[in-house]
Amino acid sequence: MSKTILVTGASRGIGYETALKLASENHTVIATARSQDKLQELSNTAENGKIIPVTADLTKPEDITKIAAAVESTKGLDGLINNAGAVHRQAFMDTDIEVFKKLMDVNVYGIVRLTQALKPHLRKGSHILNISSMSGYQGSLKFGGLSAYGAAKAAVVGLSEVLSAEFAEDNIAVNCLCIGAVQTEMLENAFPGFEAPVSPQQMGSYIANFILTGHQFYNGKVLPVALNDPS
Numbered sequence: 001m002s003k004t005i006l007v008t009g010a011s012r013g014i015g016y017e018t019a020l021k022l023a024s025e026n027h028t029v030i031a032t033a034r035s036q037d038k039l040q041e042l043s044n045t046a047e048n049g050k051i052i053p054v055t056a057d058l059t060k061p062e063d064i065t066k067i068a069a070a071v072e073s074t075k076g077l078d079g080l081i082n083n084a085g086a087v088h089r090q091a092f093m094d095t096d097i098e099v100f101k102k103l104m105d106v107n108v109y110g111i112v113r114l115t116q117a118l119k120p121h122l123r124k125g126s127h128i129l130n131i132s133s134m135s136g137y138q139g140s141l142k143f144g145g146l147s148a149y150g151a152a153k154a155a156v157v158g159l160s161e162v163l164s165a166e167f168a169e170d171n172i173a174v175n176c177l178c179i180g181a182v183q184t185e186m187l188e189n190a191f192p193g194f195e196a197p198v199s200p201q202q203m204g205s206y207i208a209n210f211i212l213t214g215h216q217f218y219n220g221k222v223l224p225v226a227l228n229d230p231s
């Protein structure tokens with residue numbers, strides 16, 4: 001059966017491929033990011049009119065209202081993929097507190113704003129999937145220079161677990177994937193030259209499948225999706 005799924009951070013990388021995969025399986029996708037041109041290209045690539053682009057900055061409350069308005073014109077959401085994110089790599093002692101605030105704003109408060117705005121539109125039996133990172137997964141191998149990013153991604157983990165408890169009575173599942181290296185612009189910016197073992201297409205397919213089926217098996221779970229051992 002065709003579902004309606006909202007994907008944030010859909011203008012490139014993992015979100016772009018997740019949106020394309022869902023549309024190719026005939027699901028309706030509301031795709032958001034700040035880059036209007038890239039969202040339009042995504043929508044055109046899908047060809048079957050299954051991708052509805054909504055240009056929005058998740059740090060701006062007025063843009064959150066815009067996304068909610070687009071969702072209102074649907075019959076409700078079956079899935080919300082909070083995938084948008086930003087990274088910053090710098091030694092902790094040189095990282096200004098403003099950088100911490102900026103990364104929290106995009107990676108964490110963006111999820112908070114959007115989830116609060118869309119909760120009334122999430123159907124019973126729907127699934128919220130938050131995309132975190134191995135940088136925020138307790139006990140995994142960490143890399144210096146990612147303190148602001150790791151702190152924000154760890155906050156996504158905690159937020160996901162609490163929301164799963166709170167939303168259970170509404171029959172809305174919440175899970176969190178802590179993913180490992182995927183070959184995207186974000187990875188290239190943070191670790192130039194590093195070759196990831198997973199492509200955005202592969203991870204997009206995995207996430208597309210997980211939003212549709214994961215909540216039949218998991219709720220309130222924080223799952224490492226990485227080839228390296230989280231030791």
Ligand SMILES: NC(=O)c1ccc[n+]([C@@H]2O[C@H](COP(=O)([O-])OP(=O)(O)OC[C@H]3O[C@@H](n4cnc5c(N)ncnc54)[C@H](OP(=O)(O)O)[C@@H]3O)[C@@H](O)[C@H]2O)c1
Binds near residue numbers: 011012015056086
């Ligand atoms: N790639 C990896 O190795 C890796 C590893 C672990 C976790 N992750 C996580 O996976 C997710 C996707 O990462 P990616 O590698 O695909 O990154 P990416 O290629 O840099 O894409 C990030 C997406 O987030 C959007 N975005 C950034 N700031 C935004 C804002 N203020 N408002 C709205 N949208 C915003 C960007 O769109 P616009 O610029 O058009 O707004 C873009 O579509 C992120 O949460 C990331 O932390 C990635």
